[in-house]
Amino acid sequence: MSKVHFGPAGIPISAEKRDTISGMKKVKELELDAMEIEFVRNIYLNEQSAKEVKKANEELNLKLSIHAPYFINLLSEKESVVEKSKKLILQSLKIAEIINAKFVVVHAAYYGKLSKEDAFEKMVKITKEILKKANLKNSVLAYETMAKQSQFADFETLVEFYKEINHPNFSICVDFAHIFVFNDGKIDYKKIFDTLEKLGIKEVHSHFSNVKFNLKTKKFQDVHVPINSHPSFYELAKELKKREFEITIISESPILEKDAIKMKNIFISI
Numbered sequence: 001m002s003k004v005h006f007g008p009a010g011i012p013i014s015a016e017k018r019d020t021i022s023g024m025k026k027v028k029e030l031e032l033d034a035m036e037i038e039f040v041r042n043i044y045l046n047e048q049s050a051k052e053v054k055k056a057n058e059e060l061n062l063k064l065s066i067h068a069p070y071f072i073n074l075l076s077e078k079e080s081v082v083e084k085s086k087k088l089i090l091q092s093l094k095i096a097e098i099i100n101a102k103f104v105v106v107h108a109a110y111y112g113k114l115s116k117e118d119a120f121e122k123m124v125k126i127t128k129e130i131l132k133k134a135n136l137k138n139s140v141l142a143y144e145t146m147a148k149q150s151q152f153a154d155f156e157t158l159v160e161f162y163k164e165i166n167h168p169n170f171s172i173c174v175d176f177a178h179i180f181v182f183n184d185g186k187i188d189y190k191k192i193f194d195t196l197e198k199l200g201i202k203e204v205h206s207h208f209s210n211v212k213f214n215l216k217t218k219k220f221q222d223v224h225v226p227i228n229s230h231p232s233f234y235e236l237a238k239e240l241k242k243r244e245f246e247i248t249i250i251s252e253s254p255i256l257e258k259d260a261i262k263m264k265n266i267f268i269s270i
């Protein structure tokens, strides 16, 4: 059976005090054991406050991860955006190493006018450069599986990318909702975990939420809704019971920790 850690994307909604350490304490109180620190708008921890987070976590013992800023686009036509993106990733990785967060999740890039092949090649070069500069001890740069054709990149592409990078400090953040949207409302959990097994990935970082079905376009959208429809968490939980992964599942549902608890209870009940 897989060992699963559950927690919210960011400070729990029910935390009265809105700082990271108060959020972590709330996570513990709710008997969850993971939290993603959201640097999506800005990197709000400096080295000093990061040390305090690390210290607080020595007692709380949560699986911490970081979500790097949304602003990032490593394939931008503007050189200034690429440089800023690299800096934001390096800074997020630096904070991760201080607080002992293993995974730093990044929405890496948009294809723009580039062909898939050129984008892939460019990203290999840039990513290797970032990993060299970051010189990581424990933390892992993890590109998230994206929902849109315009974004780098979908699960299949990132699997190939992972093989190409072949670095102990690089991985994939598996966003199940994004995979479901990318594949027009289909997700094959068995195939995903078979692939991860083949890649030799034993510790997985992931995001989960349900998504909206647009009645006008008849398509699933990357709009997060509470977990009671699609994709099925029950099927994911069933698959994980059969496997031997260590996996963190971050709830990106609008009701964050409530759905983290719901997922945990579903997993336990099977």
Ligand SMILES: [Zn+2]
Pocket (backbone or CB within 6 Å): 067, 105, 107, 144
């Ligand atoms: Zn994300």
